[in-house]
Amino acid sequence: MSRPAGREPRRLTRWWRRRSLRTRLTVIAATAIAVSVFVSFQVASELLDWQLRDSVENQLRADARVLATDAGRAGLAQVPLPPYSGTGRLVRVILPDGSTRTPAGQPALPPVSEHAGRVAQGASADLMESNDSDEDGYLVYTLRAGDGAVQVARVVDDSPVNQFGFGMLVIGLLCVVGGALVGRTVARTGLAPIDRLTAAAVRVAHTRDLDADIPDEGGGEIRRLIQSINDMLAALRDSRRAQRLLAEDAAHELKTPLTSLRLNIELLIRLDRRGTLDTALSAESRTRLLNDLGAQVAELSTLAAELTDLARGDVSDENTELLDLADVVMAAAAQARSRVPDIEIVLDLTSVWVSGRPAALHRAVLNLIDNAGKWSPADQPVQVRLRAEGASAMLEVDDAGPGIDAADAPRVFDRFYRAESARALPGSGLGLSIVQRVVNAHGGRATVARSARGGALLRVDLPTATPPARIAPRTAG
Template sequence: MLVAAAVAIAVVGVSAIAWSITKADLYQQFDARLESYAQLAAKSSTPEEALATLSSADQSQSEDGHERAGGGLTVQFLSAANVGTGTAGAKSLIPVTDLDRSVAAGTVDRVSDVRSIDGDRFRVWTAQRPGGGAVQVAQDAEEIEDTLERLGFWLTIVSMAGVLGATLAGHLIARSALRPVDDLTAAAEDVARTQELSPAIDIGARGEIGRLARAFNQMLSALSNSRAEQRRLVEDVGHELRTPLTSLRNNIELLIHAEAHPERSLPAVDRSKLLADLDFQAVELTALIGELVDLSGGERPSEPEVRIDLADVVRSAVDRTRSRWPRIQVIAEFTDAEVLAREAGLERAVLNVLDNAAKWSPKGGTVTVTMSRSAEKVRVRVEDEGPGIADGDLPHVFERFYRADAARALPGSGLGLAIVDQVLTQHGGRAEAANAPSGGARFDLFLPDPRAGIR
């Protein structure tokens, strides 16, 4: 419909302009001919003589191959007193207007207009005669009217045919162009019905439709990966929660059994150990749930990115680490470095790395924090004096729930470093783990420098 409407407007506009230009050109030629006839007729002494002269001139033009002005010539003389002195030709009388009288009186040079004479449309040209008075030459404009009518008829037919053809062509083109959209719609409906994200749409279209299909496939792939990641997270969470929950349940059942059978009551020392173990497990579960919430919420950060001084973030994390691990010495060197980041999330990442370093450091050990910047990035380095990271564990330290064999007896959920990696990735940076020359672990946090125009 849009194509048909656009073509209709264009065709009607072009046809109207063509018809108007043709009409103006025909009447201009017609008026030029009448003017030349009036000049010839003005030299004659009577209307009859003038008509004979015009007929000879008209016949001569026809023999020379020029188009004739048409039949129906009428010549009428007006005296200087504005009185008709004679008429000869197709009509017995040409109506005289005030402008015609002005021409006869010599106040106006000439007049040209269209008049109705006995129901017919005539072009009338009135001009002054050399001896005074005026001559009027009128000719039927029927031939021009017929020509314009035929032209209008054929322009209308051609325009209607063009609009009809454009409508059919537009319909076929629209069906062909929108077929990939129908395929996309069917695929989207199928995904909504089956909840199956793996099938991809065959991309056969180009241009914007092809781009839409590729974007749809990318969306399906992203949703499929998200679902797989969610499933893996649920499975990992279930596996990690099973052991502390089982231990909690066993300890609670033991306490309940002891209360139900006073003759088999637990010794005070064993009871205190059970309660302490329950408290420890509750704290571990609380920390695990909190880290799970942080990890899942961090996938869709709601905090906006702002320009902050990374040194302030690291300084705050160092202060919190010192208060949480008083048996560990934390030495820090700060360098002013502006970054584009989410302050709360970034501080949590730095704090997790510091907590990990403090956890593995021996009592009285030292955790060293340094900052540096290059042309394109800013680096925060954390080194501890612990046993370091085994070569087999290095590729996995940032994976969710991964815990080295040596870390099984230590508190933790295996999510802290995974949160670090996720936060750094969201900021366009990265986290790297290695062993320091001193033997402990070394973690490097890299963030892009906004002045380098990387992000």
């Protein structure tokens, strides 16, 4: 049963991917050296073979000219041919009738070729040809002499090339082995920073110690990798510190309402057990106590919701949309009126388009209006203005309250921060922090100032977006 053609390459690819980086570098180094040695051997063998052949051909031409000169003086039939000396040099005289003369004791040469016969007949001056048909190959040079020709030949000896090839093979194997060792050493040395980096990362994972930075060593890619991991550790440290602060602040803020809620409930339980619940507390006291319990539960619910929203950070599954910020402000104002009907909200809105997350922006605007509603007197409305200023959407929420002290202004957007004058008012101190987080996530800026009415002026500046086609500007009041 035959295997699919593509299975073997895929299997080889999977095997290669499972190898360690050291093994890959070692194999690559050994393979590169092997290929280099093979190519060098091929080139050197060709050059050596060409050089030897050229030397033999030049020697054959020189010997043939000497023999042709002797034949020209003595004649082809009478030119002396000394007995074969066994040196590998072979000679032959081709007479005009096509017969040949050879020295005594000389090994037989291959028959005169057709091309060599034409040289003897005067068709050309000379001819260099090789004959590999026999067990021993011959390189034969034919030169026109008198009415015939003389031939000088030599056995083609491949032993120098073969010996050279064997030597190159041995050297190549040694180079491959040496290359593998060098590649292994280079891989071990080059990957030493990676090993130390891995050990440091494992140590951080086991000890959970994010304060231990990895030593910056090496250069190039290794240094950039170490710096990136140190930056990641710094971000994790900041995140863990922020989580710890959030948990500590949340525990502190939850302590007061939970304590009050627990004491009131314990009082009701104790009176109920004694059977004096109806007599110990007047109707007015019971009503006030129940109202306090309801307010504390509502405060805890609000605090839990704001903590959940704040703990999410900038992570949200909500998609960014192109929206009219005026619609968001009107919806938030309507919700604020329904929650606290006593708040009078005056809107002065201009259609301004932004790119953002609708629910997050709605929550931020609602927090701004709720914050202003807590401070604004009953006979003074909360003024909400929206307009475009250049490439920015400017949202202002203005109340007629006591305003924000200069000492409190830098911290008004901090988590859980509440001014001394706001301690007795309901709230968690998270509303404006959520506003700042949402505004920052949208590339904007939130600031606080004193309004012309003496109260606080909270201003949000968001980058505008190009409105959809065929949308006419509108205003709302």
